[in-house]
Amino acid sequence: MPKYILDRRRFLRRTGQAVLGLTLGGQVAFFDPDRSWAIVLETLDQAAARALLAMTRTLFPHPALGDEYYAVVVEALDAEAGQDDAVRKLLQDGVARLDRARQLAFADLSPGTRTQVLREMEDEPFFQKVRSATVFHFYNNKLVWRHFGYEGSSWEFGGYLRRGFQDLGWLPDPPPEASPAPYFG
Amino acid sequence: MARFALDDDSVVVVIGSGAGGGTLANELCQQGIKVVLLEAGKRYTLDDFVNDEWEMFFKLSWLDKRIATGSWRIARDFPNLPAWICKTVGGTTVHWAGASLRFQPHEFRTKSVYGDIEGANLLDWPLDYDELAPYYAKAERKMGTTRTEDRPGLPGNNNFKVFYHGARRLGYKVVHTGRMSINSRPYDGRPACQQIGFCFQGCKIGAKWSTLYTEIPKAEATGRLDLRTEVQALRIEHDRSGRVTGVVYADAEGQQHFQRARAVCVACNAIETPRLLLNSASNMFPDGLANGSGQVGRNYMRHTTGSVYAVFPQPVRMYRGTTMAGIVTDESRHDPRRGFVGGYELETISLGVPFLAAFLEPGAWGRAYTRKLEQYTHMAGLWIVGEDMPQETNRITLHPEEKDRFGMPIPVVNFDDHPNDIAMREHAYRAGRALYEAAGAVEVYEVPPYPSTHNLGTCRMSVRPEDGVVDRYGRAHEIPNLFISDGSQFTTGGAENPTLTIVALAIRQAEHMVRLMSRGEL
Ligand SMILES: Cc1cc2nc3c(=O)[nH]c(=O)nc-3n(C[C@H](O)[C@H](O)[C@H](O)COP(=O)(O)OP(=O)(O)OC[C@H]3O[C@@H](n4cnc5c(N)ncnc54)[C@H](O)[C@@H]3O)c2cc1C
Ligand code: SF4
Numbered sequence: 001m002p003k004y005i006l007d008r009r010r011f012l013r014r015t016g017q018a019v020l021g022l023t024l025g026g027q028v029a030f031f032d033p034d035r036s037w038a039i040v041l042e043t044l045d046q047a048a049a050r051a052l053l054a055m056t057r058t059l060f061p062h063p064a065l066g067d068e069y070y071a072v073v074v075e076a077l078d079a080e081a082g083q084d085d086a087v088r089k090l091l092q093d094g095v096a097r098l099d100r101a102r103q104l105a106f107a108d109l110s111p112g113t114r115t116q117v118l119r120e121m122e123d124e125p126f127f128q129k130v131r132s133a134t135v136f137h138f139y140n141n142k143l144v145w146r147h148f149g150y151e152g153s154s155w156e157f158g159g160y161l162r163r164g165f166q167d168l169g170w171l172p173d174p175p176p177e178a179s180p181a182p183y184f185g
Numbered sequence: 186m187a188r189f190a191l192d193d194d195s196v197v198v199v200i201g202s203g204a205g206g207g208t209l210a211n212e213l214c215q216q217g218i219k220v221v222l223l224e225a226g227k228r229y230t231l232d233d234f235v236n237d238e239w240e241m242f243f244k245l246s247w248l249d250k251r252i253a254t255g256s257w258r259i260a261r262d263f264p265n266l267p268a269w270i271c272k273t274v275g276g277t278t279v280h281w282a283g284a285s286l287r288f289q290p291h292e293f294r295t296k297s298v299y300g301d302i303e304g305a306n307l308l309d310w311p312l313d314y315d316e317l318a319p320y321y322a323k324a325e326r327k328m329g330t331t332r333t334e335d336r337p338g339l340p341g342n343n344n345f346k347v348f349y350h351g352a353r354r355l356g357y358k359v360v361h362t363g364r365m366s367i368n369s370r371p372y373d374g375r376p377a378c379q380q381i382g383f384c385f386q387g388c389k390i391g392a393k394w395s396t397l398y399t400e401i402p403k404a405e406a407t408g409r410l411d412l413r414t415e416v417q418a419l420r421i422e423h424d425r426s427g428r429v430t431g432v433v434y435a436d437a438e439g440q441q442h443f444q445r446a447r448a449v450c451v452a453c454n455a456i457e458t459p460r461l462l463l464n465s466a467s468n469m470f471p472d473g474l475a476n477g478s479g480q481v482g483r484n485y486m487r488h489t490t491g492s493v494y495a496v497f498p499q500p501v502r503m504y505r506g507t508t509m510a511g512i513v514t515d516e517s518r519h520d521p522r523r524g525f526v527g528g529y530e531l532e533t534i535s536l537g538v539p540f541l542a543a544f545l546e547p548g549a550w551g552r553a554y555t556r557k558l559e560q561y562t563h564m565a566g567l568w569i570v571g572e573d574m575p576q577e578t579n580r581i582t583l584h585p586e587e588k589d590r591f592g593m594p595i596p597v598v599n600f601d602d603h604p605n606d607i608a609m610r611e612h613a614y615r616a617g618r619a620l621y622e623a624a625g626a627v628e629v630y631e632v633p634p635y636p637s638t639h640n641l642g643t644c645r646m647s648v649r650p651e652d653g654v655v656d657r658y659g660r661a662h663e664i665p666n667l668f669i670s671d672g673s674q675f676t677t678g679g680a681e682n683p684t685l686t687i688v689a690l691a692i693r694q695a696e697h698m699v700r701l702m703s704r705g706e707l
Binding site: 059060061062115118131135136138139140144145148149150151152153154155158159160161163164165166167168170171172173174177178179180181182183185 | 337342346360369371381501502551558562
């Protein structure tokens with residue numbers, strides 16, 4: 001089963017909406033027309049996915065990162081909801097409350113209002129669940145690491161021994177008693 | 186590898202294959218003793234290690250449910266993860282950073298030196314520095330500790346450079362790349378460190394000492410080690426004379442077995458060790474094995490910790506190279522004029538983006554927080570490790586109802602900071618902040634403690650049986666053939682990372698056991 005559907009021609013539809021849903025052979029695909037990413041929802045519906053996407057973004061906003069990175073979290077929550085009824089209920093009820101909090105759907109609120117809505121539910125299990133899922137799944141994405149300048153796995157390149165573990169140039173080198181010369185073999 | 190029969194009562198059963206148990210098992214095997222080593226976790230090889238924080242966390246950590254209670258911040262931030270320790274062959278030495286420091290002489294005599302501290306259950310160790318010194322030397326040689334004997338120090342990375350200059354500008358005197366059980370030169374058949382930078386995830390090349398690829402294969406080579414993996418010890422049994430007879434354990438399928446033993450050594454790390462003793466209560470030992478003093482599970486210590494991360498105008502890239510790359514020892518002295526007894530060390534630390542997002546400010550969200558994370562490449566980090574006060578109410582107990590999949594009650598870890606711990610932590614945060622400001626930091630973040638990595642004191646050594654659980658060799662006061670072989674033995678915690686002391690005590694304990702056996706006393 002495809003996890004990500006990246007075929008632009010098949011799925012791209014320009015509309016005024018930020019995020020689209022589409023039914024494909026019984027499953028609901030959820031995607032962003034501007035960035036040609038999509039996730040397949042197994043359990044949650046489009047409205048829930050849309051609210052959760054807005055929530056993850058409001059929780060950990062990085063303006064330079066597109067929705068596709070946040071969609072990874074929604075996909076993980078959807079998968080968990082499919083395996084665990086308690087999680088499904090927690091998410092569905094939580095989303096319902098998000099969408100009722102003001103007179104508009106949560107995703108249609110301004111970033112400031114969304115933040116306020118979330119602040120009001122900070123102590124609730126639903127909030128905690130989505131927050132911790134976002135911390136885990138969003139920041140555990142190798143593509144997101146690039147944005148932070150984090151280089152990830154290094155052993156396959158021989159570590160940093162010859163690749164800049166001491167390349168900081170804005171301070172003088174400590175004396176050899178404090179920091180002996182490296183051993184290169 | 187050897188296989189001994191379940192009814193072979195000439196074997197010593199060691200439970201736990203980490204710093205304490207892995208070392209003890211090897212030392213006994215080298216002396217001709219047959220050992221059955223029970224380990225709850227799986228056996229991995231270097232090929233299984235990846236440079237990925239969460240993947241290795243889930244592979245290596247002890248994730249069975251534990252409950253944190255008390256006023257410590259961990260109970261709020263990580264209510265089911267009070268400790269960050271491993272369940273795998275090699276124990277937490279697979280994960281550890283490698284800092285290998287000796288206790289200072291006065292730290293064996295805290296009751297005498299610090300005096301009476303209200304609420305603290307201080308006690309002098311039943312042994313002193315001079316007695317342990319030769320075993321420290323053996324441990325350092327075994328582990329290839331840098332800056333001991335002729336082993337040079339490691340080269341400092343970028344994180345160290347920042348730390349060094351801040352510390353020196355602040356006037357600290359002893360600042361260097363530390364004593365690390367990481368090879369600065371090839372040693373003991375293992376290569377030199379390549380500055381890979383994932384020390385907490387299992388050293389991919391084995392440059393860092395771990396019992397997984399040192400003690401355990403060496404013990405296996407003697408033909409006297411029977412290592413059983415994915416088995417959890419559930420109960421230690423005894424006979425009518427009050428001597429232990431063996432261990433009931435469950436295998437991966439949940440089948441229970443009973444391994445007979447001439448002696449049992451418990452090295453499950455300081456939460457599981459008392460849990461096992463408490464779960465072994467019987468008519469003869471109604472409060473748990475070896476618990477006549479009521480001290481089993483009490484005096485739980487976890488070091489006064491915290492981290493300081495700072496942001497600089499120019500890049501640092503702290504994650505490149507050894508995770509713990511340097512130390513300031515000036516604050517580790519005992520100097521009550523600072524407003525607390527005991528001392529602390531400052532050591533560099535680094536986390537990758539996945540862990541930093543989880544730990545920089547647990548529970549935080551919003552743009553203010555994500556802005557901090559976006560400064561990742563310009564951050565430097567240090568960790569505080571200081572002596573905390575033993576308190577009777579800081580303790581491990583068995584949950585009255587909740588049980589694990591083998592029916593063993595889950596452990597509850599209760600902890601309150603002592604006022605001395607708080608005063609020390611505040612002092613250390615101020616020091617860490619000043620250090621980074623001296624190096625030119627534009628922002629400084631004080632980060633609360635991670636789940637406990639140093640777990641100590643829950644079966645402490647004492648001269649008198651009423652004050653503790655084991656004697657000066659780790660032998661239970663009440664049961665002559667039961668030993669505690671991990672950090673649970675610590676009478677007090679010292680300011681230093683504990684593993685070198687755990688290993689030194691294990692070497693000494695093995696020697697003592699062999700002596701007892703040769704005299705027919707064990
Ligand atoms: C991230 C991190 C960094 C660290 N860095 C340092 C450092 O730089 N310097 C330092 O000195 N220390 C460091 N430590 C601490 C160090 O790892 C521990 O002090 C040390 O490993 C403890 O040794 P131990 O023998 O008590 O327990 P462990 O090494 O934890 O071994 C205990 C073993 O017992 C097994 N076990 C438990 N219960 C049972 C049971 N019922 N049946 C069978 N098996 C069981 C466990 O699975 C485990 O493998 C660090 C720890 C962490 C987590
Ligand atoms: S930095 Fe050195 S010790 Fe740490 S994982 Fe890399 S090679 Fe091993």
